[in-house]
Amino acid sequence: MIRKTFNIPDMTCTNCAMxxxxxxxxxxxxxxxxxxxxxxxxxIEYDESKLTxxxxxxxxxxxxxxxxxx
Amino acid sequence: MSFxxxxxxxxxxxxxxxxxxxxxxxxxxxxxxxxxxxTFAIGAGTxxxxxxxxxxxxxxxxxxxxxxxxxxxxxxxxxAHQIEQDYLQTTSQHVRQISKRAKSVKLNKPTxxxxxxxALPIFLFLVAKLITYTLLGILLGWAGSFLTLSPLxxxxxMIAIGIFMVGNALRMFNAHPIxxxxxxxxxxxxxxxxxxxxxxxxxxxxxxxxALTVFxxxxxxxxxxxxxxxxxxxxTGAAMMFAFTLGASPVFFILAYLTTEIGARLEKYFMxxxxxxxxxxxxxxxxxxxxxxxxxxxxxxxxRGLTNTASASSxxxxxxxxxxxxxxVRNDGxxxxxxxxxxxxxxxxxxxxxxxxxxxxxxxxxALGFYQLLPETGTVQVDIPxxxxxxxxxFSCSMGMYTGMIIFE
Numbered sequence: 326m327i328r329k330t331f332n333i334p335d336m337t338c339t340n341c342a343m344x345x346x347x348x349x350x351x352x353x354x355x356x357x358x359x360x361x362x363x364x365x366x367x368x369i370e371y372d373e374s375k376l377t378x379x380x381x382x383x384x385x386x387x388x389x390x391x392x393x394x395x
Numbered sequence: 396m397s398f399x400x401x402x403x404x405x406x407x408x409x410x411x412x413x414x415x416x417x418x419x420x421x422x423x424x425x426x427x428x429x430x431x432x433x434t435f436a437i438g439a440g441t442x443x444x445x446x447x448x449x450x451x452x453x454x455x456x457x458x459x460x461x462x463x464x465x466x467x468x469x470x471x472x473x474x475a476h477q478i479e480q481d482y483l484q485t486t487s488q489h490v491r492q493i494s495k496r497a498k499s500v501k502l503n504k505p506t507x508x509x510x511x512x513x514a515l516p517i518f519l520f521l522v523a524k525l526i527t528y529t530l531l532g533i534l535l536g537w538a539g540s541f542l543t544l545s546p547l548x549x550x551x552x553m554i555a556i557g558i559f560m561v562g563n564a565l566r567m568f569n570a571h572p573i574x575x576x577x578x579x580x581x582x583x584x585x586x587x588x589x590x591x592x593x594x595x596x597x598x599x600x601x602x603x604x605x606a607l608t609v610f611x612x613x614x615x616x617x618x619x620x621x622x623x624x625x626x627x628x629x630x631t632g633a634a635m636m637f638a639f640t641l642g643a644s645p646v647f648f649i650l651a652y653l654t655t656e657i658g659a660r661l662e663k664y665f666m667x668x669x670x671x672x673x674x675x676x677x678x679x680x681x682x683x684x685x686x687x688x689x690x691x692x693x694x695x696x697x698x699r700g701l702t703n704t705a706s707a708s709s710x711x712x713x714x715x716x717x718x719x720x721x722x723x724v725r726n727d728g729x730x731x732x733x734x735x736x737x738x739x740x741x742x743x744x745x746x747x748x749x750x751x752x753x754x755x756x757x758x759x760x761x762a763l764g765f766y767q768l769l770p771e772t773g774t775v776q777v778d779i780p781x782x783x784x785x786x787x788x789x790f791s792c793s794m795g796m797y798t799g800m801i802i803f804e
Contacts, residue, residue, distance in 0.1 A: 337567075338578055339578055339579075339580045339581065339611065340611075342580065342586075343586045343589075343590065343611075346583075346586060346587070346590065347590050350590070350591075359583065361580065362575060362578060362580060363575050363576055363578075363580060365572075365575075
């Protein structure tokens with residue numbers, strides 16, 4: 326398991342954080358996602374053998390946001 | 396919002412019918428309110444109806460927009476589920492094939508269901524929201540009944556609410572990162588629970604999700620909850636939250652439809668509009684709080700000085716030499732708004748009401764600690780001890796909306 330932080334500069338409210346956390350249920354290999362609107366960040370804990378950083382960025386983009394590794 | 400990923404086929408008849416139903420309810424409420432008060436000003440209602448009126452207008456103007464921004468995700472979940480159900484009924488085999496293909500990143504959902512009834516989930520969502528917030532209003536009003544709020548406490552509460560609303564508006568404008576903290580983040584376990592529940596089945600889902608919105612109130616709703624708490628009455632609290640949620644429902648309904656149809660392009664314009672309206676309401680609330688405190692620095696009191704310089708003769712009474720002052724307490728405020736009185740003399744202030752039903756009856760004079768609900772018709776005398784020359788004595792209604800001032804010279 327690896328823990329990574331991404332900056333999500335285009336979050337506009339707490340609902341955005343909820344939407345990003347819903348990736349927990351969509352992406353295989355994710356243990357936990359904690360997104361914060363206050364910090365404009367998303368911390369994701371995942372199995373790097375099942376998921377890559379690029380896949381995470383792509384999934385976030387699908388949700389309508391830009392993820393930048395912190 | 397995740398609406399943009401869904402392009403549902405609406406049942407226009409049901410959608411329009413339900414939308415019209417909600418709007419009609421709102422219009423009926425407006426009409427009833429208008430009938431019961433001879434004047435149409437926001438603050439012209441009696442204590443209860445005035446508050447309900449303000450709550451309704453707040454919901455109608457800002458509540459729907461603001462709530463949709465925060466709670467839209469839940470509604471989207473309801474709609475997504477409905478869309479998915481309809482799709483599964485017609486193309487279940489195709490869905491299974493797509494699921495196999497997108498096993499690793501399951502983001503490629505079916506995009507075009509054949510026929511989807513999204514009006515019903517929206518309606519159920521809003522009904523559940525209405526009921527839950529009304530129950531919350533009872534709870535808040537009941538909790539508030541244990542707190543005896545003096546006008547000064549209420550003033551501080553109003554100032555806090557005003558700052559909260561202005562902060563939220565500035566957050567929406569993205570003025571500074573610090574303003575993001577004006578948006579309260581619900582605890583993770585709640586958001587996680589809500590998200591997991593959104594995967595439920597049948598019509599229970601939108602009902603339940605609508606009820607769960609109580610845990611993720613938007614900034615305007617949070618301000619209204621504080622106002623419901625301040626009422627100190629379960630009935631008034633419930634009525635306020637009901638009126639607010641009812642007012643927000645048509646806007647919520649229409650925007651949910653528009654957002655689903657048009658996509659996120661318009662969202663930023665909605666948010667800017669919301670920000671402007673919330674900012675105005677926040678400043679008005681802040682001003683009301685300062686008025687209630689008797690502060691000379693409220694916008695009303697600061698501009699009163701400027702106005703009176705220009706037209707002092709028309710707005711002030713010429714009673715400087717007498718020891719009796721008369722103040723007419725009318726439905727639309729206090730007249731004269733500015734009274735000049737003799738300094739260093741004991742005075743008697745005669746407060747005259749004549750079929751006065753508005754909150755102007757609920758008069759507060761902070762400097763004297765005078766706070767009384769005046770009779771609808773009659774005269775109340777207030778003894779004012781001698782005041783040094785130059786003293787400015789502010790007074791207002793209990794909501795800080797109608798104001799006036801006595802200058803001693």
